[in-house]
Amino acid sequence: MDIIISNAADRPIYEQIYQQMKQQIISGRLTEGDMLPSIRTLAKDLKISVITTKRAYDELEREGFIYTVAGKGCFVAEKNLELVREGNLRELEELLRRADALAASLGLSDEEVRDMLRILRGED
Amino acid sequence: MEVFDANSQNAIKVERLTKSFGNFTLRDVNFALPAGSIMGLVGENGAGKTTLFKLIMNVLRRDEGEISVLGQDNLAPGFDALKNEVGVVLGSAGLPDYLTAAQLGRVLRLCFSAWDDGYFNQMLADFRLPEDKLIKEFSTGMKMKIAIAAALAHRPRLLLLDEPTSGLDPIVREEILGVFNDFTRDPEHAILISSHILSDLEKICDYIAFLHEGRLLFCEEKDKLLEDYALLKLPEADFAAVPPGAVVSLRREPWGVEALVKKHEINPAFVTEHTTLEDIIIFWSKGGGAQ
Amino acid sequence: MNAKNGLRGLLLKDFYCIWRYLKIYLLLMLVFVLLPGSLPMLSFLYAVLLPATILAYDENAKWPELAAMLPFSSRTLVFGKYLLGYIFAGVLLALALLSRLVYQLIWPLLLGAPVDNDFALTGEFAFFILLTCLASLVLEALSMPFIFRYGNAKGRLVSFLLFGIIFGASLGIARQFDITALELNISLPVLFLAAAAITLALNAVSCQISVRMYDKRLRGA
Numbered sequence: 001m002d003i004i005i006s007n008a009a010d011r012p013i014y015e016q017i018y019q020q021m022k023q024q025i026i027s028g029r030l031t032e033g034d035m036l037p038s039i040r041t042l043a044k045d046l047k048i049s050v051i052t053t054k055r056a057y058d059e060l061e062r063e064g065f066i067y068t069v070a071g072k073g074c075f076v077a078e079k080n081l082e083l084v085r086e087g088n089l090r091e092l093e094e095l096l097r098r099a100d101a102l103a104a105s106l107g108l109s110d111e112e113v114r115d116m117l118r119i120l121r122g123e124d
Numbered sequence: 125m126e127v128f129d130a131n132s133q134n135a136i137k138v139e140r141l142t143k144s145f146g147n148f149t150l151r152d153v154n155f156a157l158p159a160g161s162i163m164g165l166v167g168e169n170g171a172g173k174t175t176l177f178k179l180i181m182n183v184l185r186r187d188e189g190e191i192s193v194l195g196q197d198n199l200a201p202g203f204d205a206l207k208n209e210v211g212v213v214l215g216s217a218g219l220p221d222y223l224t225a226a227q228l229g230r231v232l233r234l235c236f237s238a239w240d241d242g243y244f245n246q247m248l249a250d251f252r253l254p255e256d257k258l259i260k261e262f263s264t265g266m267k268m269k270i271a272i273a274a275a276l277a278h279r280p281r282l283l284l285l286d287e288p289t290s291g292l293d294p295i296v297r298e299e300i301l302g303v304f305n306d307f308t309r310d311p312e313h314a315i316l317i318s319s320h321i322l323s324d325l326e327k328i329c330d331y332i333a334f335l336h337e338g339r340l341l342f343c344e345e346k347d348k349l350l351e352d353y354a355l356l357k358l359p360e361a362d363f364a365a366v367p368p369g370a371v372v373s374l375r376r377e378p379w380g381v382e383a384l385v386k387k388h389e390i391n392p393a394f395v396t397e398h399t400t401l402e403d404i405i406i407f408w409s410k411g412g413g414a415q
Numbered sequence: 416m417n418a419k420n421g422l423r424g425l426l427l428k429d430f431y432c433i434w435r436y437l438k439i440y441l442l443l444m445l446v447f448v449l450l451p452g453s454l455p456m457l458s459f460l461y462a463v464l465l466p467a468t469i470l471a472y473d474e475n476a477k478w479p480e481l482a483a484m485l486p487f488s489s490r491t492l493v494f495g496k497y498l499l500g501y502i503f504a505g506v507l508l509a510l511a512l513l514s515r516l517v518y519q520l521i522w523p524l525l526l527g528a529p530v531d532n533d534f535a536l537t538g539e540f541a542f543f544i545l546l547t548c549l550a551s552l553v554l555e556a557l558s559m560p561f562i563f564r565y566g567n568a569k570g571r572l573v574s575f576l577l578f579g580i581i582f583g584a585s586l587g588i589a590r591q592f593d594i595t596a597l598e599l600n601i602s603l604p605v606l607f608l609a610a611a612a613i614t615l616a617l618n619a620v621s622c623q624i625s626v627r628m629y630d631k632r633l634r635g636a
Contacts (some may be wrong), residue, residue: 010398012351040160044309049330050161052347098392105393145634183483184634207486217480220428222435222472231431234424235485258435260476284484 001030001037005046013048017056025065025076026084036066036074063087133195135159135282135314136180141189143179148338150175153189155333155343159281160311162304164325164346165318166405167335173318174216176335177286180316181212194282208237211275215287218267221260225253225270229277236278244277251299265296272300276307283307285317289324297321301328326350326401336409346401353404354387354396366390373411384408421487425495426502432469440465444503448510451533455511455544459551462503463558464571466496471567483633493563493625497618500555508548515540545607549614554578556614556621564628 003020005013024030036057037045043053057074060066065087067077103113134156141153150172157163167173178184180191182198191198196206219228225248233239248255251269253262259270268288275283283304289297305328307313319325325332326346333343356366359380370389375382384407387396433441440461448458473479482492515536522530558574565573 013347040309040311044305047305047327049345049347050308051330051345101392105391178483181484183480204486204488207484210484212481212484214477214481214484217477219476219481220432220473220478221476222432223428227431231424231428234420234427235487237420237486 003042003046005048012052014052014055014059017042017046017048017053018059021056021060022063022065022087025079026087028079030076032076032078034076036076038073133159134192135161135194136316137190137192138176138180139190141176141179141186141191143175143184143187145184148172148175150179150338153335153340155340157314157316157331159314160308161330162308162315162317162328163331163333163343164329165316165333165335166322166325166401167318168409171335172338173335174214174286177212177214177284177316177318180284181207181210205237208278209281211278211280211283213268213271213275213283213285213288215268215290219259219271219274221267222258224256224258226255228259228270228274232274232278238279240277240279243279244273247273247276265292268292268300269296272303276303281312281314283313283315283317285315287318287320289319289321297324304328322402322405323400332401334405334408341408349401349404350399352387353384353399355399355403356383356385356390356394356396357381358383358394366394373407375407375410418487418491421485421491422495422498425492426499429466429469429495429499432472433465436472437465437468440468444507445510448507449514451531453543455507456547458507458511459504459547460554462500462507463551463554465503466499466555467558467562467567467571467574469499470496470562474566479629479633489629489633490622490626493629494622497555497559497622497625501552504548504551504555508544511544512536512541542603546610549610552614553617556617557581559621560624560628563625564632566632 001021001024003017005016007013011019021030021036030036036042039053039057040050043050046053057066061068061074064077064080064083066074068074099113108116136155136157138153138155141150143150148170153176155163165173165176175184179186180193180198182191182203185199193203194206194209196203220231223231229241229244232244233241245255247253248270251266251273253266253270253273259267262270268291272288275285285304289300292300301324304315304317308315317325317329329346331343332346332349334341353372357380358366360376363374363381363383366383366385367389370386372384372386374384384399384403385396390396444458444461447461448455473482479492483489485492515534518534519530519536522528522534554574557577558570561573561577562570564570
């Protein structure tokens with residue numbers, strides 16, 4: 001499992017782990033039943049905080065991407081397409097929220113924002 | 125999914141700790157270091173860091189409050205024996221420098237109940253320390269490494285490290301930080317480390333405690349600090365739009381204002397910069413106490 | 416158990432220190448203890464100074480601060496230094512007596528004459544050397560608290576002053592009274608027992624005070 005942490009990135013570290021693991025599960029690089037490194041091992045290998053790593057695992061577990069077997073460890077859960085879609089939707093929502101805040105600070109109207117999106121998609 | 129086992133104890137628990145001597149007072153200090161984690165202790169010279177280490181080991185006797193170490197009150201009769209499970213490195217105080225590394229091993233083997241010769245020799249080899257050279261002839265970095273090897277070789281559960289990286293070059297520091305990182309792979313191990321080199325603490329700590337003039341200003345999860353605070357740079361005129369409550373402290377520069385702000389209390393439209401632990405500590409020590 | 420092993424560790428460290436820096440002391444002690452007459456007395460004087468000298472090297476390395484973190488009490492740390500003095504005094508005593516015994520046996524073989532009185536194992540010599548040994552332990556008991564309180568340099572100055580006063584006073588007293596007259600009233604075994612008891616009591620009290628002094632100094636550091 002490859003995870004690359006950037007300390008300079010504006011994204012919190014737990015989110016970087018969460019995103020990268022989720023991506024690997026969605027893309028199929030991690031498949032159902034794969035055992036994940038323990039929180040402590042991953043944290044120490046990445047030289048990051050144990051608490052932060054736990055937060056990422058907690059988030060992944062809450063969203064159903066992984067599950068824990070007490071005394072054994074964490075495993076990749078069965079891929080639930082509905083769940084994946086839901087996750088992606090949530091991410092889109094977050095991005096839109098940021099775009100909206102930016103648009104508001106620029107004083108753009110809804111119409112102008114919609115135009116920009118259309119141009120980006122290559123529509124006329 | 126347990127990181128900190130529910131029935132695992134705190135490696136250190138300090139409550140309402142107060143100690144005065146001379147004209148210095150350490151006042152009402154409270155914190156807990158959970159087993160399995162590393163806490164960085166930050167503060168200027170004279171803030172009380174070394175005093176706190178001495179109080180934890182009961183070298184200094186506290187005036188008020190409670191201190192328990194590895195689940196035991198440090199005034200309890202068994203505490204001297206419990207010290208077998210605590211490894212200490214004092215950056216300012218040294219091992220008898222008229223000994224060679226090998227002689228030191230022979231002396232300390234008698235001093236600690238669980239001294240591990242094999243482990244000690246392994247560390248000497250790993251750190252490339254000669255066995256038969258006097259410690260006084262070691263370089264600063266080598267002296268620190270042998271102190272760390274001595275602190276680890278009796279298989280402690282808790283490490284107390286007072287300035288273990290000061291005066292060392294970046295390569296040696298990196299090597300030593302790696303050792304501390306690996307030490308806490310065991311969920312029963314914990315480290316309390318003080319350093320002036322905040323980037324070192326940012327690298328390895330789970331928690332940061334900030335002592336300022338004998339008081340604990342905060343004790344917080346490191347990544348939460350880095351997420352909660354941000355640097356904001358604005359022209360003086362624009363700065364009025366920032367809610368004063370969100371500002372920890374600020375610095376006026378020729379081009380405008382630089383401030384440490386609570387990220388979640390300002391409008392996300394403001395463009396903030398990622399902070400470092402160093403920024404947070406510097407801004408807090410200038411004005412954080414007033415917040 | 417811990418304290419016992421700890422003491423062994425501390426003593427080993429001190430012996431390494433002596434071997435590293437104080438070989439000349441060892442040599443002088445050995446030479447003086449073999450010399451005739453009252454010269455062995457000097458060996459005991461060196462022995463008294465030894466613990467303080469090692470403490471100076473320890474303080475130079477700031478070892479006491481780190482030693483306070485070891486798994487035993489400051490009582491053990493302090494007693495270790497006393498014990499070092501006792502060991503040296505004991506070994507010197509044995510050497511002094513043993514060497515006289517050897518002289519007594521070998522002298523006639525080599526020189527064909529009975530041993531010179533200055534080298535002989537007389538009752539007088541045994542009496543003298545035992546008293547010297549006890550006196551050295553008394554000196555140790557008197558000086559150590561100062562050493563532990565003020566460190567080697569200042570502490571030694573204070574204890575030297577003290578020695579001077581005591582010596583002066585006892586010389587004065589000795590001149591005033593006829594000691595042989597006193598001796599008549601007390602049997603030798605009783606005198607020794609009394610001297611030993613006083614020495615023991617002084618050392619016990621001294622050790623208690625030293626522990627307090629040590630803690631005080633450490634806390635100030």
